[in-house]
Structure formats: C-alpha cells, structure tokens
Amino acid sequence: MRDQIVISEEAAAALLAGAAEGGEAADVLPKNLYEEMGGMETLKAAVFSLLELLRADETLSHFFHYTDSTLFTRRIAHFFAHIGGATEEWIGKPVDEAHHGRFIKHEHFDLFLTYTE
Numbered sequence: 488m489r490d491q492i493v494i495s496e497e498a499a500a501a502l503l504a505g506a507a508e509g510g511e512a513a514d515v516l517p518k519n520l521y522e523e524m525g526g527m528e529t530l531k532a533a534v535f536s537l538l539e540l541l542r543a544d545e546t547l548s549h550f551f552h553y554t555d556s557t558l559f560t561r562r563i564a565h566f567f568a569h570i571g572g573a574t575e576e577w578i579g580k581p582v583d584e585a586h587h588g589r590f591i592k593h594e595h596f597d598l599f600l601t602y603t604e
C-alpha cells in the first residue's frame with residue numbers, strides 16, 4: 488500500500504521537539520523534556536485523554552477498537568518518557584513496526600495530530 492505512512496521513532500522525536508519549541512522544527516530534543524512534560528503520571532493522564540478523543544473521532548475510532556486502554560496508556564506514556572529523555576528503556580515494539588499494516592494514511596496522521604496539540 489504505497490500511500491501508507493511509516494511512523495518512525497525519529498519522526499516522533501522530531502515532532503515532540505517541535506512541540507517543545509513552540510511548533511518550530513528542532514534537530515535535537517531538549518535534555519529536560521521529560522520533566523517539561525510533567526513526568527509519568529501527567530503523561531499517562533494525557534495519553535488516556537488522547538485515547539478517548541481518538542475513539543470519539545469517527546474517522547480514527549476503528550484503529551483503536553481492540554485497544555486495551557490501560558496497556559495502551561502505559562505503553563505510550565513509557566514511549567514518550569523514552570524519547571523525551573528519561574532513562575527508561577523502550578521495551579515495546581519499534582514504532583514503525585507497531586503501525587505496519589494498519590493502513591494509516593497521511594490524512595489519519597494529520598487528524599491524529601490535531602488531538603495531540
């Protein structure tokens with residue numbers, strides 16, 4: 488499927504860096520980004536709310552139909568802690584692999600981003 492997109496860890500890190508810089512693209516993540524994000528409990532709460540928003544969106548909800556909320560919240564929060572500079576190792580799937588075969592297109596990605604702002 489050539490119009491599927493690949494979501495890589497590098498792209499996610501760049502995105503997060505951009506958000507931390509107030510929307511401008513940045514090459515490197517600030518070292519204290521994890522603290523700026525508010526630590527693990529804040530991250531988990533943010534991911535949980537994000538999942539609720541995604542599930543309420545009729546274009547995106549089907550992607551998360553079988554998703555376990557607790558597991559997803561924990562995994563995504565740990566992922567952001569990992570790329571945000573916390574010492575935690577990322578033991579989940581490589582991000583490109585986690586999305587492979589899910590038929591995520593640019594329009595889905597763009598819509599997804601509107602909920603992460």
Ligand code: HEM
Nearest residue numbers: 494499550551553554555562566579580585591595596599
């Ligand atoms: C910057 C953008 C994104 C990042 C950083 C990201 C990150 C992740 C991570 C870390 C996982 C968990 C991997 C694991 O299971 O070990 C995951 C799973 C998943 N992502 Fe994303 N993702 C992004 C965008 C998207 C988009 C746009 C969609 C679809 C609209 C999507 C749909 C999913 C789904 C369906 C799962 C599996 C959930 C489950 O376990 O049921 N992601 N993502």
